[in-house]
Amino acid sequence: MANPSASEDYFRFFGVEQQFNIDLAALDQAYLAIQKQVHPDRHARGSDTEQRLAMQMTTFANTAFQTLKHPIQRGLYLCQLHGVDAHLETNTAMPAAFLMKQMAWRESLEESEHDFAALEALTEEVNASKKETLAEIGQAIDGAKNYHRAAELLRGLLFIDKFALELDDAISALA
Structure with missing residues (x-):
């Protein structure tokens, strides 16, 4: 069992394209496959060094997996x-058109907080925007x-995800 070096990136670790x-499959x-090899339970009877290495590998694998699994983190x-x-x-600057869309969504959410159909329609619009942003x-x-453009889009996607959670909460409150 090898210890991943600090220079090994998560993609290489899992053998997937960067x-x-x-x-995702x-x-x-x-x-x-990696968890089967490095899980600490498999090394419970090993030396202290082997157990420590197994724990380090498991932690690295979990961190790498969670990072690559989620689009924003990836x-x-x-x-x-x-x-x-x-x-x-520190950088919350967004294009004016994006900010206007956010304001319109918030206004729509406030106006529709008791209207399930309107909230569902807003959810569809937000999900379509998320899908479009992921494609971009x-x-x-x-x-x-x-990568500079990607970072800007990722900041926007964080706003979209946060708003989607607020929207989900509003819909749940109606149920």
């Missing part, structure tokens, strides 16, 4: 690998290799 649009299979990780920091904590991120990363 791209935004990945085969292949990722799942690679993760399960995109941010790809940007980071290519030297682009999205500055999520895929194009920016996999096609154009424009």
